[in-house]
Amino acid sequence: MTEPLAYAFVGLGHLGGNLAASLLRSGFAITVFDRDPAAIARLVALGAASAASPAEAAARAGNAITCLPSPKVSEAVLTGPGGLLSGLPKGATWIEMSTNGRDDILRLADLAADSGIYTLECPVTGGVHLAAEGKITALVGGDPALYARHRIAIEAMCARSFLMGPVGSAAVIKVITNMLAFIHLVAAGEALMLARKGGLDLAQAYHAIVASSGNSFVHETESQLVLNGSYDIGFTMDLALKDLGFALGMGDEFGVPLDLASRVAAIFEQGKAAYGGDAWSTMVVKLLEDSTGSDLRAPGFPAKL
Structure with missing residues (x-):
């Protein structure tokens, strides 16, 4: 039986914290990072490992998920000092669950591709209360084979998921x-x-x-x-x-x-x-x-x- 994939999870706010908790409940190994130490502590208490930076979390896990408040923050977490791209191995996947404009996610996906990283965009809809229950809906944009590879993790967080087309479609x-x-x-x-x-x-x-x-x-x-x-x-x-x-x-x-x-x-x-x-x-x-x-x-x- 294939071992489940591990993930770095960056962005543990109202929404991200609940999504990460759903992954833990489903048995996924996750390594978390957030600017708020209390948010990290809540996830560590549920069984997550913690890291000192997005890069460290990504290097440990091999794939990464982000849930962040703006495209500017997503870009900083992806490309900035200690960012995901300096920790992810080539061929890894970045799953972006933040809400972005179409141009933003296309530009960020291109930056990831330049470093040999695949991108799935996966914003969610339904509200924080449904995320807490694992009943929120995922809207996915990306390659169908890549979606299939990570679908178990996506559906551990979300009751339903819809592949809308290539990257940019979900935005x-x-x-x-x-x-x-x-x-x-x-x-x-x-x-x-x-x-x-x-x-x-x-x-x-x-x-x-x-x-x-x-x-x-x-x-x-x-x-x-x-x-x-x-x-x-x-x-x-x-x-x-x-x-x-x-x-x-x-x-x-x-x-x-x-x-x-x-x-x-x-x-x-x-x-x-x-x-x-x-x-x-x-x-x-x-x-x-x-x-x-x-x-x-x-x-x-x-x-x-």
């Missing part, structure tokens, strides 16, 4: 799914405020929408955090604006007018100005609460999903 669909999610979030907030101002019981309105043609995954999940008042989705305004920027850039590149996405991006800019870039993205709904003087609280909803 397009991931940006599309996130664009839809932010549009749905703003729409759900407006719907709930109409219910509030119309004198409805908000809990009953929530459940009625779930059972209706107007339902969405975002309403089912993020509306609960709005109704609780915690807003704690584990995803920030800055990250939302980054992804909306990718979408608007693709719209310009492909000649597609994105009127809704443009308006939603402007609303998120207002949210960042009001609450800060580190505020949870769901707090974009608080703009409506503040402007109307009416909150959207209802009993029976969780503080976290």
Whole structure:
């Protein structure tokens, strides 16, 4: 029986930490690195080994996975001093689970290829809570044979995976799914405020929408955090604006007018100005609460999903 592949895992934030934990639960050997010592300690307590740099983690494991907040950080982890490319052996695979623009991942994959490293792009969708349960969805771009080689590891982290095409393809669909999610979030907030101002019981309105043609995954999940008042989705305004920027850039590149996405991006800019870039993205709904003087609280909803 073939031994399972080992992986370096760099980037142990809200999302990456849960993905790495899923690999450990499935019996994979992983060596972790993060700028936050506490994040490393959480994974070491679950059975991971730790390293002093991405290069050291990569040299030990032979393959690498990253889950990072921006293309700039991904590039630094890949190519910078002590980066993955200085530790990975030729013929190794880098699995990039961060959300990037298409041009970003193509450029980074070319840099990896120059060092003899193969790339799979593998952004995920569904939210941090599904990552914690191993039920998130992977969107994969890359060579089919390379995907087959690493599919066991990908599906240890993700309940479903979709090979979208060559590298760059997953970036397009991931940006599309996130664009839809932010549009749905703003729409759900407006719907709930109409219910509030119309004198409805908000809990009953929530459940009625779930059972209706107007339902969405975002309403089912993020509306609960709005109704609780915690807003704690584990995803920030800055990250939302980054992804909306990718979408608007693709719209310009492909000649597609994105009127809704443009308006939603402007609303998120207002949210960042009001609450800060580190505020949870769901707090974009608080703009409506503040402007109307009416909150959207209802009993029976969780503080976290």
